[in-house]
Amino acid sequence: MTAELIDGTAVARLVREDVAKGVAELVAAGxxxxxxxxxxxxxxxxxxxxxxxxxxxxxxxxxxxxxxxxxxxxxxxxxxxxxxxxxxxxxxxxxxxxxxxxxxxxxxxxxxxxxAAKDVDGLTVANAGLLAQGRPGLRPCTPSGVIELLDRYDVPLSGVEAVVVGRSVLVGKPMAQLLLERNATVTICHSRTRDLAEVCRRADVLVVAAGIPGLVGADGVKPGATVIDVGIHRGEDGLHGDVDTAAVAEVAGRITPVPGGVGPMTIAMLLANTLTAAIAQQGLGG
Ligand code: ADP
The missing domain is CATH 3.40.50.10860 (Leucine Dehydrogenase, chain A, domain 1)
Known part of the structure; x- marks a missing residue:
């Protein structure tokens, strides 16, 4: 394997530590x-x-x-x-x-x-609308966890080609909007996309959230790309993602494992959203 593994378990722990600090500060501030x-x-x-x-x-x-x-x-x-x-x-x-x-x-x-102010999952129509308009609001946890992972690994987003596979309300659509907010050039693929591998090969940053085990293989990855696998499938031999991790790791520059990649980030971002919501509701600076 040549790709660097993106350690979601470790990053999630750092995010949770930051949240715990923020909670302590909120309490200290009354x-x-x-x-x-x-x-x-x-x-x-x-x-x-x-x-x-x-x-x-x-x-x-x-x-x-x-x-x-x-x-x-x-x-x-x-x-x-x-x-x-x-x-x-x-x-x-x-x-x-x-x-x-x-x-x-x-x-x-x-x-x-x-x-909307208590929607820490970021799934209400109100928060989806705020995201679509690029206005502040609570963001869905899984895609914001992906952005956090990319940031903590210093993956540049501005101006890069980002491809999102999947257009679900929970992951794909908000993921594309968050990448757009960070000035990536975003392409969204879905079940009707012609030649998925060809489109995926354009990506500097590839986020796969289609719910299909092993959907993206080595032929769908540009050498050196950062590959984020949001899928989780329980097989007889353990958990697998939407990406053929072993094959793709020979081509990609960085890749998230399953488990231990995006999964732990989702709860960490839920806690971060809950702190953000509390600070806003209590009117105390965080
Ligand atoms: P999630 O749990 O990540 O939100 P869903 O199972 O709700 O995923 O949605 C799956 C998404 O993946 C849908 O938006 C669908 O369009 C997309 N999708 C399904 N099959 C394919 C495929 N073969 N290629 C690309 N995208 C696909």
Whole structure:
């Protein structure tokens, strides 16, 4: 392997340490510790693991864990009432509705009740609109984690060719907008893109978030490029990404491993957003 590995586990730890410092400063300045309300509906095992990790790291960073759990058969009105209660509670700095919610619920309607100022996942229409217009707001955690990784590894973005594979609301679309905000020349690929490998080969920075194991191979990577793999797939022999890591690592300049790349950054950025939200709500400089 010739590519440098981008260590998301280490960078996420640094980000969490910065957040913990920021929390301590907020409290020292007379503020109250930020509170994160994770909302889990039902008992999906994967969601339970994600929420448990978010709660644990939130406490480690000095924030209040204001977790709420609703049964999987809860009705829309009850779930909506909980979101409204958290929205009105001054102890709650951030609300995170763990997705996916059970199929009988309208998750978009629930998300819409989260005030933009408490939308620490950055998924509401209001925050998506602010991002689209290049105005300040809470940014989605996974793509902002990718930017943080690129910055901490001093990967230049201004003027470079950036290719994003995937156009989801959660990752691809905001990722492209964040790269555009940093003055990259951005191309977005999706399931209808003709000759994906050819387009990907233009990239100085390639971000792959298509949800397809091994979609990008060595023929889709320019020598020396920085490759960020957002995919996570559980196989019989462990976790894999959307990139054929072993093959691409022979061509790329830098690459994120799976696991240990983008994954740990998502929670770190959630904590960073929760601190940002708390500082804004409490009106104290951070
Ligand atoms: P995520 O969890 O990263 O948000 P989703 O599974 O929600 O991913 O969305 C997958 C995205 O990947 C979609 O935007 C889709 O257009 C894109 N995509 C799917 N198949 C391909 C493909 N063969 N080539 C490029 N992009 C693809």
């Amino acid at each position: 503020g109250t510790p930020p509170g994160l309300a994770t909302v889990l509906i039902g008992d999906d095992p994967a969601s339970e693991v994600y929420v448990r990790n978010k709660r644990r790291l939130c406490v480690t960073a000095g924030m209040a864990d204001l977790h709420r759990h609703l049964p999987g058969d809860v009705d829309q009105d009850t779930a909506a009432a909980l979101v409204d209660e958290l929205a009105a509670d001054p102890a709650v700095s951030g609300i995170l509705l763990q997705l996916p919610t059970p199929a009988h619920l309208d998750s978009e309607a629930l998300l819409a009740r989260i005030p």
